[in-house]
Amino acid sequence: MVMPDSPHNYPGTLTNKPVGVTFHAAAHYVALRLLEGYVPNEKIKLVHYGSPKARFEAMLNGEVDACVVMEPWITLGEKIGCKSLAEGHYLGAENASDEMDEDTFAAINRAVFKAVDMFNADKRKYLHYLIDNNPGFAEIAGRYGGITVDDFSLPRFRYTKDTHYSEETIEDTFNWMMRWGLLDGEACSTDLVDSRVASPALADD
């Protein structure tokens, strides 16, 4: 996303221009995936700013040419006239510790799956969470008159029921991260992901 008066209108002009992200998180990886289609790898200039609030403010005050943000920051930016140069989606993940037993995880997922159905049946009804539970966002949005649930684009919200990653997805993602130097060569994809719980056919291997 760039400011309303930014000279950038597509990702290809962000050559060697600072783009605000959070390293080792979705904003980092999605930025690389979106920019590598337009800008030579060595000319992609990502800068770690941490929180989405910090990234958005870095764009507002001109420290970076563009920032990578998610909702509700996208909607706030669009409301004040900022331009989206590219938009990407990715697979989210539930990360549980060794203390989480299988029955508890299954019970949690049953509850969350019902909530996913409720959300998808009436998305706008539940988008207030993005505004009400977000003090850092409210501070910035308040400067621009705030946003309401009616401002959101509903197709952006894609909550689905939990599923495991396919072996092809794991391998492709692993290879992509290796190409960008985001993993060292000591691990292999099968070390990082264990699909035995999600794939009963492999459970006895």
Added chain:
Amino acid sequence: MKKVRSEISGIVFSIPWLIAKDHGLFEAEGIDMEFIKAQGNRSVTPTENPNDVNPILNHVPFEDNQVSIYRA
């Protein structure tokens, strides 16, 4: 009821979880769900080097075993 503590970071990651808690869906499954906020909004020195940044980021409650699950 089984006590579970879950980290909450970006709200957009957790809307179904917030719905589940507010509508008693966790309780119906025998889960007493408590949300613990990730340690966000800390001061950050901008850097272009990913190696300068701890990949744990703000997921400190998970790393410190205060919670048993988070999403990103």
